[in-house]
Amino acid sequence: MKIGLMNLALVSAGLLCATSVWAEPVRKNSYGIWSKAIFADTSTVDDGSVRFIFVAGMAAEDPDDGHIQFKGDFAGQCRMAYRKIHDALQAQHASMNDIVRTTAYLxxxxDKDAYQKCQREAIGTAEMPPHTLLGVSNLAWPGMLVEVEVTAITPRKKTSVP
Incomplete structure (x- = not known):
């Protein structure tokens, strides 16, 4: 019993020491013009070795005023959603190649076949990431036909050494 408690104490002490060397993850949100009071467009978490980039559901909202564009035009809305994803990733120094998970809501x-065509065009030559495609009765704003969210991972940004 005494040896078991001593081993437990040593393991616990080792874990405490190990966790003190790990950096606390740093989270940073980025906001769009019209949506700042409602949600972040991206949330980036840097754990010291990689950056996780969580891109909120992108759809056909105008970036300046939030009005839905391409009403009734699924292909137009899908292209706009993926263009916004591309731009959001680029602002975080990432690309479509860095996407590791996609969830789309139709x-x-x-419109599934049209969505898959749109996704393939948007992803280009990048490898297709894991993907969940869901049919829903409504999205956040009237007139929205598709919404896409992604998660990307990139190596931690290197800092220059003098």
């Missing part, structure tokens, strides 16, 4: 599953 208000009409009959």
């Amino acid at each position: 208000t009409d599953m009959r």
Whole structure:
């Protein structure tokens, strides 16, 4: 019993020492013009070795005023959503190649083939990431037909050495 408690104490002490060397993850949110009071467009978490970039659901909201663009035009809305994802990743020094997970929401599953075509065009030559495609009855704003969110991972940004 005494040896078991001593081993437990040593393991616990080792874990405490190990966790003190790890850096606390740093989180930074980036906001769009019209959506700042509602949600962040991206949240970046740097754990010291890699950066996780969480891109909020992107859709066909105008970046300046939030009005839905391409009403009734699924392909137009999908292209705009992926263009906004591209821009959000680029602002975080990442690319479509860095996407490791995608979730898409469609208000009409009959648009599935059009969505897959749009996604392939947007991803280009990058490897297709894991993907969840869901049919939903409504999205956040009337007139939205598709919304796409992604997670990307990049190596930690290197700092220059003098």
